[in-house]
Amino acid sequence: LAPPSNKQHKYRIASIPADGIGPEVVSAAIEVVQKLSEVSKTFEIEFTHIPWGTAYYKEHGRYVDENVLDVLRSYDATLFGSVGAPDVPDHISLWGLLLAIRGPLQLYANVRPVRTFPGTQSPLRNAKAGDIDWILVRENSEGEYSGHGGRSHRGQVWEVATEVAIFTYVGVERIMRFAFAQAQARPRKLLTVVTKSNSLRNGMVLWDEVALKVSKDYPDVKWDKMLVDAMTVRMVNNPESLDTIVGTNLHMDILSDLAAALAGSIGVAPSSNLDPTRKNPSLFEPVHGSAFDITGKGVANPVATFWSAALMLEWLGEQDAKERLMEAVENVCQAGILTKDLGGTATTKDVTKAVCDEIAR
Numbered sequence: 001l002a003p004p005s006n007k008q009h010k011y012r013i014a015s016i017p018a019d020g021i022g023p024e025v026v027s028a029a030i031e032v033v034q035k036l037s038e039v040s041k042t043f044e045i046e047f048t049h050i051p052w053g054t055a056y057y058k059e060h061g062r063y064v065d066e067n068v069l070d071v072l073r074s075y076d077a078t079l080f081g082s083v084g085a086p087d088v089p090d091h092i093s094l095w096g097l098l099l100a101i102r103g104p105l106q107l108y109a110n111v112r113p114v115r116t117f118p119g120t121q122s123p124l125r126n127a128k129a130g131d132i133d134w135i136l137v138r139e140n141s142e143g144e145y146s147g148h149g150g151r152s153h154r155g156q157v158w159e160v161a162t163e164v165a166i167f168t169y170v171g172v173e174r175i176m177r178f179a180f181a182q183a184q185a186r187p188r189k190l191l192t193v194v195t196k197s198n199s200l201r202n203g204m205v206l207w208d209e210v211a212l213k214v215s216k217d218y219p220d221v222k223w224d225k226m227l228v229d230a231m232t233v234r235m236v237n238n239p240e241s242l243d244t245i246v247g248t249n250l251h252m253d254i255l256s257d258l259a260a261a262l263a264g265s266i267g268v269a270p271s272s273n274l275d276p277t278r279k280n281p282s283l284f285e286p287v288h289g290s291a292f293d294i295t296g297k298g299v300a301n302p303v304a305t306f307w308s309a310a311l312m313l314e315w316l317g318e319q320d321a322k323e324r325l326m327e328a329v330e331n332v333c334q335a336g337i338l339t340k341d342l343g344g345t346a347t348t349k350d351v352t353k354a355v356c357d358e359i360a361r
């Protein structure tokens, strides 16, 4: 997965802040990335605001432009905020926006790193520094989020609803290879494959079979399998035994929220939605959603979006800029400039200014 060579180091980024706290954290991230560009002078970056989201839906009757894929393909990457609003059913907003992008653009690898930052604490009583430093790899294009199923006999007591999880060999194999390669590139070379193949005897058994087959090509990766229910216990009781984790769309959606909370806060958890073939531009977003309870109050934690922007810079080939940004975030956390979710009193603006100041030091 070598980064592209861009001799010009000029990037055009689509910014989709969307709903809730999305606009607050995305504008904070744009500010720090522009500060990085200004200070390092090694790359130029231009963000174009795209107004898709719930306000757009209320005006146009759809969450995104008709040419959504062509629009996004005209940029090098997308920086996304959050989707969801109190007055629109969640399945309308999620399918209208994020799921209208991830599957069709084949952003099949959703990479969600989590770790406890210096100066912050895991809620786990016995967790030591470094115990939680995981990469969660979520299959992002099929499985339980394939959109297949339906409802009949609506409103009757015999109403039936089906939700069909679709697992294709190609889909499972490509995410498995991606996860083994991620594990191989990390010092511990450890991979845990999460399934539920005792009760789900088709798709999950395919996952087990593909894991075994793919593992033969990565003999230096030590891997094991866990049922998803047992995995929640292991994450809490033996966090140090885990490193890279791969699982289905639904399982990893759930486990990545748990992982983020165990690391300290969902407010610091980033994600990359990657097309590892690089045929389509990838999308980067915080794991958290719209957080209506704190929207507009100026207290949202921007760190998850800063880290997502750092992953975007790394994906674009700007490794130094990524490291500089992450070092700045760590120093700010270490200095105790933390938002409420991490036990502090800092505002979004305080954290953003402190990270910009660190970058400029």
Ligand code: GGG
Pocket: 080, 081, 082, 083, 084, 094, 253, 285, 286, 287, 288, 289, 290
């Ligand atoms: N920033 C991510 C976001 O808005 N998440 C809302 C959500 O419900 N996501 C579900 C998913 O990631 O599949």
